[in-house]
Structures are given as structure tokens and as C-alpha cells.
Amino acid sequence: MKLAGILLAVAGWLIPMVGLTVTSSNAARLTLCLLGIAVALFGILGVLNKAHQKHAIWKV
């Protein structure tokens, strides 16, 4: 799960980077950037955080 979270964060970065090379439209690049940020945030705050919360000190 932790690895999946980190991979999602990296994937979030790759989305706009690929977008930079495949399109020159600012609207498309903007959309891909926002999508990338959403994916990266989901990876960090959703997946990775959940993995750490699984064995949180207050749950034991």
C-alpha cells in the first residue's frame, strides 16, 4: 500500500510531463496539470496516509 501511494504520487507528476510534449494547448496542459495534482494528492493523502494509519498508535 505504501509503495502504491508513492507510485501514484510519481504517476501524478508524469501526467503533466507527458502532456507537455504531446500538446501545445494551454487548456489541455492546464487540465492535465490539475489531474496530475489530484492523482498525486490522492496517492499521498489517500493511499499512503491510509497505509500508515492502519497500524496507528491510537488504534492499538
Add this chain to the structure above:
Amino acid sequence: MRFWQPRSLRCCLAAFVLLLCGLPAWAQSQSTQTNGAQAAPAPATISLDTPLKVSGPSPDDLTAGDPSGTKTGSANDVVASDPKKGVTLTDLVNQVGQNRIGINFTWTLVCGFLVMFMQAGFAIVETGLCRAKNANHTMMMNFMVYGFGLFAYWVCGFAIQMGSAAGTAMLGGASPLNGEFAIHLLGHDWGLIGTRGFFLGGATYDVGVMVLFLFQMVFMDTALTIVTGSVAERWKYAAFCVSSIVLGAFTYPLFAHWAWGGGWLAKLGANFGLGAGYADFAGSGVVHSVGAMTALAGALIIGPRIGKYNRDGSANAIPGHDIVIVLTGCFILAFGWFGFNPGSTLGASGALRISTVAVDTMLAGCTGSFGAVLYMWIKYGKPDASMSGNGLLAGLVAITAPSGYVNTRDACIIGIIAGLLVCLSVEFVDRVLRIDDPVGAISVHGACGLFGVVSVGLFADGTNTVKGLFYGDPGQLVAQLIGVVTLLGVIFPITYGVNLLIDIIIGQRVSAEDELEGLDIPEMGALCYPEFVLKHQPVPSGAAAAD
């Protein structure tokens, strides 16, 4: 008698006025004709090496003193390269150039000294927001992070960040910094790291490079000290030492090179037509967000303090022990920010926008605290002191990136949004994500830092090379968002991986017994307040499992 009739008088007066108005015009036209009739004088040829016949006050004049200040600083003070010959035009021109760079050196160094003093502000803000039993430990982390960071940055951090910063005209060029490792991909060069300036040796033993080093070093140290707040009261000191050194030596300089050292983010404009490329005037992204990424990684890995959350996941407030030093620290930080933002011009001569930058900084900090106070007052009925301080810092963090590019109205808007954002973010991090951040560093520096980066792409008004979406350039916003996603998708994974490795090798968290006792004695060997009687804190259920 008829001549003095009123009608005749008016005619005479009108004729007189016309004569007066016409006379200068006639004289001017005659003068022009005269000048035009003369041959243009040949331009005087002045040799650059001809001694100038100028002299200042005599020694006798100066011996009598200069109470009015009109005699001090004159032609006598221009240094001649050949004293026998006297001052030449070449000497004069060189003196002007050296004065310009001298002014810029002085400005940048003094601003760097102000930023260095921010370490004291961060130290007491964080210590005040922690419990008394951990005060020595928290202060010691903030104290030693300065030394660890400085050393790591001198060894390799500066070279990685600024190793290709040659061409910094404000500081005389910094020409020895001329090496970069870049990869050629998709038809463009992607600058990854600088390669000149390790140990400040070789040709980088240069006055301009030293100014740049000092100024950039204190910025780096600001990023490092952000981390100590979010993992305070439970971070093992040995792990803190290693983590800080890696952050100062590699992680921070990496992103700083991409943004400020001429790396690939800075060239998004030239390579992909995205406005002026990633623009971060004083470091909402480079300094604050990089620090916050590490703070978030550390808080995730180390976990919350014992007693912060109940078994049902609800959060308990753990108040700090001294709100006086918290708010004093906020004032120190606000003062230091005058070095942080206006100093980022790297000079005063030829960079008069420093005044706008300083006013933007004041206003955003002010409206940031307004936003936070309003939010807390409306929602909880009281203007919370620690959140007021965090609101001030949130406004300052958010204006750090756009301070060089926005007008005062937009600075106020950025500040007030940041003040509201920090309150919402603290609640979200605390209650929804259940990430324990004793000082709110992830919200202040992370959420508001990223907002600051985005706000450049929205509010930059185009008066200083960068134009945002609201002023007609959507490409700039794309460049800023790429900076944000790089922080989340590259810098966070790197810093998380580093801290996970430290956790595996050294262990990041202190034992539950040490945490409950307070870290002053177990980790530091001495109490911060030995004459205080600390209240006994009962061990909550589940504490044993923390070890």
C-alpha cells in the same frame, strides 16, 4: 479723454498680454535660427586616461569638521589607479561599477543576516507550541539544524543548487559557477544539478559567489527548520541529525536548482512556451513547500504523539506551554521576512522594486492574520492566539513566491485567502487525515506554500516579466502547476524514501516511556525549566505498543 474709456483700456490690455505671450516664442524662434545658422561644434574627444581636473575639499576644510555632511564624500574619495597621475575617467567608471555591486553586496548580505535571525523566530514559535517537558529538545533541534544544514550545504548542497548560476548580474556575474549536469530529452536540455562550488573551492573562492552562498544558505536553513515543528515531541535526536543533513545536502538543493539555479523548471518558458517559466520569487515552493514535504513525510512515518487521538479517532488538543514566546517568535519571523522577500532581488541598485516587495510582504502578513482571526472568531467565538500567529505566517508564506510580481491589492487578497486556508487545512490535517502536526507546519508551509506558487500564475500583473492568468497569460499558470506537481510527485517521494530509510536504520521515534516523561532528560540530559514542577501525565491505554 476718449482714450481712457473702458473699451479702449480693455483693447490696450489685450494687446499688451498678446505681446508678452508672443515675445518668448519669437525670442525662441530667433534663438533656434541663430543656433541653426551656426555650425555644430565638433564633439570633444576625451581620453579615458586623461586626468580629471576635479578636486574636493582641502585637508584644512576637513580638519575643521563637517557637521552639515556636505564635505564628506567627494572627489577626494575616488581612488586613482595611478596616484601620481590622478583620477581618470576610467577610474571614475570603474568606481561607479564597483559602487553598484557594493550596494548590491551590502543589501544582499544584510538581508541574509535578517533571514538568519528567523531561525530564532522559528525556534521559539515551535518551542512555545510544544509542552514544557520537551522545550529543551525542541530548542536544541532548532539550534543545531542551523549548523548541520550549513555544513551540508557547504560540502555539496550549494554546488548542486547554484553550480550553474553564472550570469547573476546583480552580484557581478558569479562567473565561476558555470557547470551543470543536464540530459537531452525530447529535443530539450533538462538541467538536473549544478556541478561547480563543492566546498566553495577552486575558482568559486570568489567574492560574488560568497554573497550568493550566504544568502542561499540561510534560505535552505529555513526549509530545514520547518520539519522540526511537525515531528516535535517524538523525534529521536540522532534521526533528526541525519535527516537534516540529507535535506540540506541534497533534497532541498535539487528542487532549488530546478527553480532558481537555471534548471528545467526555470526553462519551461523558453523550452515549452509557458510564460516566463516556473517563477518563485522568494521561495513559497522552493523553501516552504520543500520543507513541508519533508515535514509531511516525517509526520506520516513517525506517527502521532501518544494521547493525540482517542481509540475512536477523535483528536485531543494538546496546547503549547507559552503563547508569549509563540507570538514573539511570529514577530521575529515577520521582521526576518523583510530580508527574505525584498532580499531576493539580490541587490538594491537597479532593483528598486524592493519597496513594492516589502509593502506586499507586510500587507499579506497582516491580512493573513485577519483571515485567521475572523475564521476562528466566527467559528469558535474567540480569536485564537496561536492561529492568529499561524495566520500571519500563512500570509507571509503565501506572498513569498508572488511578492516580486503582484500589486498591493492582490497581495492583500493572497494574504487573506492564506489566512483562511491555514485554518481549514489545520482542521483537515488534524481531524480528517489524522496526521499529528504540533505546530501546524504542514498547513502553514505546505498548503499555503503551494497556494503561493499557484498565486503567481493567477495574480502576477506583468510589471516584472511575469504575467498570470488574470492578466492574460494562462501559460504561466501551467508552469506554476507543474512546479506544484513536481513538489508532490518528485520531491515528496524522494524525501519520504530518505526518511523511511533512516527509520529502518536508526529508528525515527523515541520510546513511549521517553515520550511520556518528556524528551528533555532522555534525549538532552537536562530539563529546560528545572525549577518547574511538571504535572504527572497518566499513561493512556495503548502507550506500551508505541515502543
